[in-house]
């Protein structure tokens with residue numbers, strides 16, 4: 001199955017962790033082999049860092065570092081830039097042999113971008 005979500009897309013979380021459901025964010029990474037995506041502000045994980053001592057003998061604590069963990073690609077839907085609603089993605093063939101992604105909502109159906 002082809003991956004229809006791309007880096008830079010805005011997606012909405014439709015299933016998965018309750019606290020992430022309904023969130024929208026930009027796709028910052030697509031992990032094709034795992035069929036997972038990293039979405040800005042979704043699936044936030046916290047990494048705790050140890051205290052480190054500087055040469056001057058001061059302890060500094062970089063503290064908690066927050067980052068987005070990958071989520072399954074089937075948990076997100078593309079947000080159509082034309083109608084602003086989450087949609088499945090269709091393809092439309094162009095006369096020149098190219099292809100565009102298109103919104104599958106009946107009341108929209110607009111082209112999204114060329115692939």
Ligand SMILES: [Zn+2]
Pocket residue numbers: 080081082083084085087103104105108109110
């Ligand atoms: Zn649309």
